[in-house]
Amino acid sequence: MSDVRVAGVGVTSFGNMPEKTGRELFATASIEAFEDSGVPREDVDALLYGNFMGELSEHQGHQGPLMAEAAGVQAPATRYESACASSGTAVRDAVLRLRNGEDDVILVGGAERMTNLGTAGATEALAIAADDLWEVRAGTTFPGAYALMAQAYFDEYGGEHEDLAHIAVKNHENALPNDKAQYQRAIDVEDVLEAPQVSSPLGLYDACPLSDGAAALVLTSESYAEEHDLESAVSITGTGQGGDRMALHDREYLARSPAARDAGEEAYADSGIGPADVDFAEVHDCFTIAEVLAIESLDLFQIGEGISAARDGRTTADGETPINLSGGLKAKGHPVGATGASQIAEVTKLLSGKHPNSELVEDATTALAHNAGGTVASATVHVLEVSDA
């Protein structure tokens, strides 16, 4: 079994672009990815594409063939939908196909158009990632669900809103040099604590924004990369996926994420590394508390220690394991279907010296990307390593 090479990556700016269609966003990301890769479009064997709410925001399903056309490729195309982990699951299937020799080149990516729905419309559309019969109809929205998870965490392991605030501050700080981030703006702990409360204990600055955007990756088999002398400095060496009950009330724990734990364990075993080998990680911080649950589930921090990791400088850019050097969903933005693929793009740039924050991790060889759907009823984890490491 061979590793999978990241030949090229492309990401649009993330932000408030209600006038741009999904296909326009994905075309933009794919042009950048193909240019970065040096791979001709006619070599693409398949498009695996993640999108979450196109039916509601664009009255558009069946986006696979539409996005193949937007990207200028003539290849079978499939849309993957796992809520906010949609393109994470697409990346996973691409990895499985490429390393088994089913395909040589796969275009993977995702896009989401959200802001045209407005804040209320997008919040309503996001709610379809929860259980409609037993959560949504009872009034559950995602800020409310993650607030319950935060309350449960505080009850079980301690912590307070100020701990979470340090996560938001860190991720905004990391996004400052990232020109494609939605927010290139420093905030401080006071800003977070004084922001309007959304759902106790979470306030406005504990949540990622609504975002439009797209990401695309040109992935190849190792043999294709070698035959074509591609400069593919980064490989995907491990993949994992986990699942959990859909609704929070059906879970054993509110303050842990077994789906992320399972995905991480599978990805570690698959790549032959362990948590101690991870130099940095991009994790799914749709809310500040989600970053805590992620870094604990991935065994990067002990259970109960994740809450203070940012405050103690353990996950900051100069800490032992920097988390979300891109700015994370919190500051980089979260165009849902694009997020999983964009995390792979950010890690690839960080590991290959092409990211504005690369100098912060210049000796790094190994990193994780963790993408989650809903209240982590779905999770994918990928291990990326410098190819010649």
Place this chain on the structure above:
Amino acid sequence: MSDVRVAGVGVTSFGNMPEKTGRELFATASIEAFEDSGVPREDVDALLYGNFMGELSEHQGHQGPLMAEAAGVQAPATRYESACASSGTAVRDAVLRLRNGEDDVILVGGAERMTNLGTAGATEALAIAADDLWEVRAGTTFPGAYALMAQAYFDEYGGEHEDLAHIAVKNHENALPNDKAQYQRAIDVEDVLEAPQVSSPLGLYDACPLSDGAAALVLTSESYAEEHDLESAVSITGTGQGGDRMALHDREYLARSPAARDAGEEAYADSGIGPADVDFAEVHDCFTIAEVLAIESLDLFQIGEGISAARDGRTTADGETPINLSGGLKAKGHPVGATGASQIAEVTKLLSGKHPNSELVEDATTALAHNAGGTVASATVHVLEVSDA
């Protein structure tokens, strides 16, 4: 590379069940599939699940984990959406994973709830499988799109509505003994010709119905089947997928389906068989003209000959290549996300002597299942063979 075994299949009745939720439908199909298979639920490595319009009909995305729960399995779950080929693409990825040893047991299937939307609502929801900007906003619906394809076919190769009528008559005839079919009712050519016109030349009996329903398949690797002495009489020996431009006006031909041709060629090559080896096939007859395009694209009939195949008795139950012995989408029904998986279920039962129509093909060893999305912008083809053939 080993073949993939069909260990068990389950299909709900298809029909008008607006009170049933998608999860209830899929639970029912999966119970039958597990009972048929003898495989314990705890051996399932993944659920790959097809659904098309859940966002619109049930305000429910992220159906993967929800359906894993409905089926009683604790495994990572991913939803595939390729319009009417949604579960066809799920089956394809399951085949790729199982034969490469990534997984041993995969639950594959799909479900769709449609009739609760009413006829106008469901027609509107189905339209999201076309290009919203350039087709749907210009008034295109699927009956209209397939009517254009029929007109183009008549112009290019000849034929008339009466030819198409024989396809509807045949498929209703085939459905008569199929207790799970939506219509167990014989019709004659006059019925079709005298039915209300929907979009010239297609009338009411040229179209498949709106349907609720689900299908589930327990697929295993060859080695798992042998280790566990499973009675898995049928194998999936070939898989193919094709893609085309999304909108009809971007296609070179209206009267051919290159995506189906590409999927067929890939599946034939993959399995090592050719069209002459196919004893019978289930094809995607969402409209009568679609059956014509399918059997020609799959090279079962020459281009221009598909139109008269039913009329000439070449595709009837006693013909040279029986098509849609289940009743097809036309009479069995078409709960969109379930259709691709249900075709695999029907072929499996036909090949293993467990279908009410099995006696019509008792010497058969090899069959095709062809699933299409939109106006065949997506297509999957699978080859099934008797395991010990």
